[in-house]
Every structure is written in C-alpha cells, then in structure tokens.
Amino acid sequence: HKQGMISKTATNPLDRIRMLAQTGEHGGSRGATMGVAELYQNILKNEGVVGLWAGNGANLLRVFPAKATIFASNDKYKQILRDFSNTPESEPLSGPLSFLAGGLSGMTASAATYPLDLARGRITGKLAAPLPTTAGKDGAAAAQKQYSGILGTVALTVRDEGFLGLYKGATPTLLGAMPYEGIKFGTVGILEIMLPLEPDQPPTITRKMAFGGLGGAMAGVMTYPNDTVRRLLQLQGSRGTSTQFTGYLDAVRKTYRNQGIRRFYRGCGLNLIRMVPNTAVQFGSYELLKQWTAGMF
Numbered sequence: 429h430k431q432g433m434i435s436k437t438a439t440n441p442l443d444r445i446r447m448l449a450q451t452g453e454h455g456g457s458r459g460a461t462m463g464v465a466e467l468y469q470n471i472l473k474n475e476g477v478v479g480l481w482a483g484n485g486a487n488l489l490r491v492f493p494a495k496a497t498i499f500a501s502n503d504k505y506k507q508i509l510r511d512f513s514n515t516p517e518s519e520p521l522s523g524p525l526s527f528l529a530g531g532l533s534g535m536t537a538s539a540a541t542y543p544l545d546l547a548r549g550r551i552t553g554k555l556a557a558p559l560p561t562t563a564g565k566d567g568a569a570a571a572q573k574q575y576s577g578i579l580g581t582v583a584l585t586v587r588d589e590g591f592l593g594l595y596k597g598a599t600p601t602l603l604g605a606m607p608y609e610g611i612k613f614g615t616v617g618i619l620e621i622m623l624p625l626e627p628d629q630p631p632t633i634t635r636k637m638a639f640g641g642l643g644g645a646m647a648g649v650m651t652y653p654n655d656t657v658r659r660l661l662q663l664q665g666s667r668g669t670s671t672q673f674t675g676y677l678d679a680v681r682k683t684y685r686n687q688g689i690r691r692f693y694r695g696c697g698l699n700l701i702r703m704v705p706n707t708a709v710q711f712g713s714y715e716l717l718k719q720w721t722a723g724m725f
Contacts, residue, residue: 433488435709439702440487441480444471444552446695446702450656451553451663461694474556475573483552486578490544494537499714502533502613523618530613534605542601543594547581549662557668574667589665597661600676604654608647615643616711630719633712640711641704648703653692657683 445467448454454467462470471479506521506529515521521529538545556573575581585593616639625631657679663669673679683691 435706436487436491437481437484439706440484441468442698442702443487444480444482446698447483447549447553447659448555449695449698451659452694453554453663453669464698470555479556482576483548486544486548486551486581489578490541490548494541495710497537497540498533498609499710501536502529502609505529505532520620520624521617523614523621526617527610527614531606531610533613534609535602537609538601538605542598543582544578545601546585546594546596546598546662547575547578549597549659550575550581550585550666551577553659553663554666554668585666588667593665596664597658600654600658600661604651604658607654608651611647611650612640612643612707615646616640619643631715633716636715637708637712641708643711644707645700645704648699649696652696652699656692656694 445464448467448471449462449464454462454470468480475482506526509515509525509529510517510521513522513525515525520526554573554575575584582594589596616636619639619642657676660671660679660683661673661676664671664673673682
C-alpha cells in the first residue's frame with residue numbers, strides 16, 4: 429500500500445494534465461487542444477504548484493478499496509466460473525472466462541466506490557479560473573476553484589444537484605469497467621495460455637508484471653473513448669460547466685460532431701505512460717502477496 433501511495437502521488441501531475449486534456453476544462457477556449465507544456469503552465473498560473481496534486485487525496489482514498497475489491501472479487505468470480513465450466517485447478521481459465529471474471533470484478537469495484545470517483549473527476553478535471561479583477565501575479569491565489577476537497581465536493585454536489593448527482597456518469601463507468609477489467613485480465617489469461625509454465629513451476633513476479641503491463645496497455649487504449657465520455661458526463665451540471673447532454677449516446681454524438689474522433693483520445697498517451705507501470709506493479713504485488721500468504725488462510 430505504501431509503495432502504491434507513493435507511485436500514485438508521484439504520477440498525479442501527469443494524471444492531472446491528462447484529465448484536463450480529456451475534459452477540455454483547462455482555461456483555454458472551448459474545444460481548443462492544448463499541449464502538455466501549455467496545460468502544465470495553466471495549472472501553475474491558475475492554481476499554483478499544489479494544483480498539480482489536485483484530486484490526489486480522492487484518488488488514494490478510492491484506489492485501494494477499488495483495487496482490493498477488483499483482485500479479491502476476480503479470484504472469487506474465476507472460481508465460480510471454473511466450477512461452472514469444470515476447468516481443473518491445474519489448467520488456466522479460458523480467455524473468454526478470464527474476460528468475464530475480470531469484467532464482473534471491475535463492475536463490482538466501480539459500483540462500490542463511484543461517488544469517490546466522481547469527486548476525483550470534478551476536482552482533477554476542472555481548472556480554477558482566475559478572478560477577472562485579480563488576474564495576474566495574484567491569479568493563482570485568487571483563482572475560483574469550486575471543487576477542492578473530497579467532502580466539500582461531495583457536499584457541494586449533493587446541495588446543487590441532489591444525492592443522485594453523485595452518480596452522474598455511473599452508467600458508462602459501470603459499462604466501461606466490464607471491457608476494461610475484462611480486457612486487462614483476459615489479456616493476462618490469454619498470455620498465460622500462450623506462454624505456459626512448466627509443470628510444478630511457480631509463476632514469477634516479473635512474468636506477472638510483464639503480462640499485467642501488456643494487459644493494462646491493451647485495456648487502456650481500447651476503452652479510452654468511453655473513459656472520455658464518462659468524464660464529460662461527470663462534469664455535467666457542475667459549477668462552471670455549461671455543456672449539457674441528454675445521455676451517453678447524446679454525449680458521443682455531440683462530441684464527435686463538434687470535434688471529431690481524435691477528441692475521444694485526448695490524453696491517451698499520458699494515460700499509457702502512467703498506467704502501464706502501475707498495472708504491472710499491481711499484478712506483480714498481488715502475485716507476491718499470494719505467494720507470501722499461501723497456506724495462511
């Protein structure tokens with residue numbers, strides 16, 4: 429957990445820049461594309477250095493119960509599917525069943541931690557706007573930042589939009605969790621079938637890390653457009669956001685019509701730089717813990 433917290437905190441500036449590119453709420457003209465350097469400068473100008481770590485607390489609070497739920501429930505779903513398909517313990521689960529187990533575990537974790545995900549999306553995905561009367565050298569200190577803390581963001585969302593406001597974007601999040609975790613775990617399962625271990629040979633940590641990193645890359649690229657749509661829906665109705673969608677399909681249609689297919693992939697490169705090593709560490713750490721605790725429970 430300690431190493432994971434350090435990793436998440438260290439890469440939060442990348443994630444902040446990536447999410448601002450994804451949402452488009454970065455201080456530039458609406459619909460404008462901004463590069464990494466421009467986004468970095470805007471964060472410093474409007475929020476100061478601490479703005480690079482906006483949303484880090486919500487991310488740390490969300491990610492550990494979410495990941496623990498994913499891996500624990502994935503093992504449970506795999507066992508259920510193994511029994512259902514009469515797959516022996518000595519054989520790896522088939523690719524489609526690994527996909528299904530991973531997808532179900534992703535949906536379980538997303539449902540359990542969604543309000544924290546929405547809070548993080550609003551804190552990280554919106555850049556404070558400088559006050560018109562004080563913009564300049566004092567702009568960062570006087571910036572209007574509506575969503576700046578987990579409890580404050582949750583309370584403000586409930587006050588402005590009602591309790592159900594905490595679940596805006598939940599549908600694409602839950603639907604996206606199925607293919608994302610499914611592709612990730614399914615890729616690992618397929619790689620284990622394609623590159624089998626020798627009989628009685630225990631899996632190595634580096635093997636799990638390599639498979640996990642590849643699974644994360646595949647899942648990240650293939651499901652990134654859905655992630656962009658869910659972030660746009662999460663910001664809908666929030667203070668400072670005027671764009672309105674009637675639902676998921678309307679968000680896809682309007683975004684594509686106004687800005688084209690590339691709009692759905694803004695920030696994808698930064699996401700891969702951040703996510704591939706993180707996913708590799710998750711799989712490697714989980715395998716290490718399983719080996720350490722074997723026979724204890």
